[in-house]
Amino acid sequence: MDAKERMMRTVAREIKEGMTVNLGIGQPTRLVNYLDPELSICLHSENGITGVGPVLEFDQADRNLIDAGGAYVSTLPGAAFFDSSVSFAIVRSGRIDLTVLGAFEVAMNGDLANWMVPGVFAAGVGGGMELAQKARRVIILMTHRDRQGKSKIVRECSLPISAKGCVQRIYTDLAVIDVSEQGLMLRMIAEGISVDEVTAATAAPLHIPEQPVPSF
Amino acid sequence: MRAKTDTIESAIARIGDSDTIMVGGFGVPGTPFCLLDELARHGQKHLTLIKNDANEAGMGVDHLLQNGQIDKLVVSHIGLNANATKLMNEGRLEVEFCPQGILAERIRCAGAGLFGFLTDIGIDTILAEDKPRVEVDGRELLLEKPLEADFALLHAYRADPLGNLVYAAAAQNFSPLMAMAAGQVIVETEQLLASGDLQPESIHTPSPFVDVLVELPMLTAEYGVLRRGR
Numbered sequence: 001m002d003a004k005e006r007m008m009r010t011v012a013r014e015i016k017e018g019m020t021v022n023l024g025i026g027q028p029t030r031l032v033n034y035l036d037p038e039l040s041i042c043l044h045s046e047n048g049i050t051g052v053g054p055v056l057e058f059d060q061a062d063r064n065l066i067d068a069g070g071a072y073v074s075t076l077p078g079a080a081f082f083d084s085s086v087s088f089a090i091v092r093s094g095r096i097d098l099t100v101l102g103a104f105e106v107a108m109n110g111d112l113a114n115w116m117v118p119g120v121f122a123a124g125v126g127g128g129m130e131l132a133q134k135a136r137r138v139i140i141l142m143t144h145r146d147r148q149g150k151s152k153i154v155r156e157c158s159l160p161i162s163a164k165g166c167v168q169r170i171y172t173d174l175a176v177i178d179v180s181e182q183g184l185m186l187r188m189i190a191e192g193i194s195v196d197e198v199t200a201a202t203a204a205p206l207h208i209p210e211q212p213v214p215s216f
Numbered sequence: 217m218r219a220k221t222d223t224i225e226s227a228i229a230r231i232g233d234s235d236t237i238m239v240g241g242f243g244v245p246g247t248p249f250c251l252l253d254e255l256a257r258h259g260q261k262h263l264t265l266i267k268n269d270a271n272e273a274g275m276g277v278d279h280l281l282q283n284g285q286i287d288k289l290v291v292s293h294i295g296l297n298a299n300a301t302k303l304m305n306e307g308r309l310e311v312e313f314c315p316q317g318i319l320a321e322r323i324r325c326a327g328a329g330l331f332g333f334l335t336d337i338g339i340d341t342i343l344a345e346d347k348p349r350v351e352v353d354g355r356e357l358l359l360e361k362p363l364e365a366d367f368a369l370l371h372a373y374r375a376d377p378l379g380n381l382v383y384a385a386a387a388q389n390f391s392p393l394m395a396m397a398a399g400q401v402i403v404e405t406e407q408l409l410a411s412g413d414l415q416p417e418s419i420h421t422p423s424p425f426v427d428v429l430v431e432l433p434m435l436t437a438e439y440g441v442l443r444r445g446r
Contacts, residue, residue, distance in 0.1 A: 045386075046316060046317075047242040047243070047245075047386050047389050048242075048386055048388055048389050049386055058441060058443055061441040062385060062441075063244065063245070063439060063440055063441045064245045064246075064373075064384040064385035064386055064387045065245070065385045065386050066242075066243055066244070066245060066386055068242075070243050070296065072441060081385055081386060081388055082388065083320070083388050083389060083390070083391070083392045083393055083420075084242070084268070084316065084317065084319075084320035084389050084390050084393065085317070085320040085321055085323075085324045085393055087317070087320075088316065088317020088318075088320055088321070089317075091317060092317060092335075092337065116342075122301075122304075123293050123294050123295035123301055124291060124292055124293030124294055124295060124311075124313040125292065125293065125313055125315055125316075125338075125343070126292050126293040126295070126315075126316050127292065127315065127316035127317060128315075129315040129337055129338050129341065129343070130315055130316065130317045130318075130337055133336070133337060133338075134337075160341060160342045161340060161341055162341065163340065163341070164340040
């Protein structure tokens, strides 16, 4: 199993029996491939679906059935279709138990920036603000550093934020970090990575527990 | 009750320059491609479009953008259409971004005859900068105003001549809300059934919201499953 697969399996353990879950566009969506098939969960998609099933190949696709990322999907028994107002009533009223989102930056207080890089990327927010602000648990799945090697975990977001203090846990290629009232807490570390390497790659104070940190 | 069917030419000819138009659809499902192509052919200018997204390059709304017919978009994102992003960056297209559920609710609000609603969505973000703030029971909230339009252009899977509508699967999205919020609602339908052939309990949009129905003789390639290499 390679490092990425170990990371995805670790994140997938967040998704528990009976949860209503929204997976963000991109890498988070691929978490469905790492779930225990026996697990009964309800996947919500912003465009008006609960009970989203596996992605379909071209020749099986239904032209009227995509997820919010545009992938042709199936539905599971018990699925429902509804309009966009109902879809976001589900989000804003706290019915989403867990959302997994990508990020450009996460601050040590849990502020999330994942929708805009002024002058570079400003294509709009979609449903991201509502998910970040209202899902009961918000976890981030991202690379620890950007393409220039800069830490995406920061003291304060420099980019426009999506929501304040919303992130509870960060999963990266290097570590699993909790956002707590005491600050950032190192919880797990990728196999073959040292605590010093994680600390050096993180541009915010990181609390290291006294007992050994488990690896993934 | 009177049948609302009309030709696509005469339906789109109702739209004038500088009108505000809501367009159903989230990506391909629900986008009324034939109505949009007809609007591109008629060439009305200085339009404001309200839609979840700007479709993809070379499809639907993009034809209107390429024709220079649109002055302003009100959307939740334009991430799938690089042409729209380019026009925006060049200052040739005004774009107002709304969180997706707030866009839906602003449309629903107008459709329900209400004058606004209060929310905390986006309150700590740059999207809140120009929005009025209201304090209720010690809590500061944003006032979101209704979004209404002169026209809505929608795609239905099935309709009857009175204008009762059924949408397919994820093609529902913004359409039932837009059907309530526009002065005139123009609907293209894949199937036109006889009055009474739709189950009353299956109807998503009831007939009072619909003004004009256009039966599509066939679906163009844009409605089909697209190979994108995803």
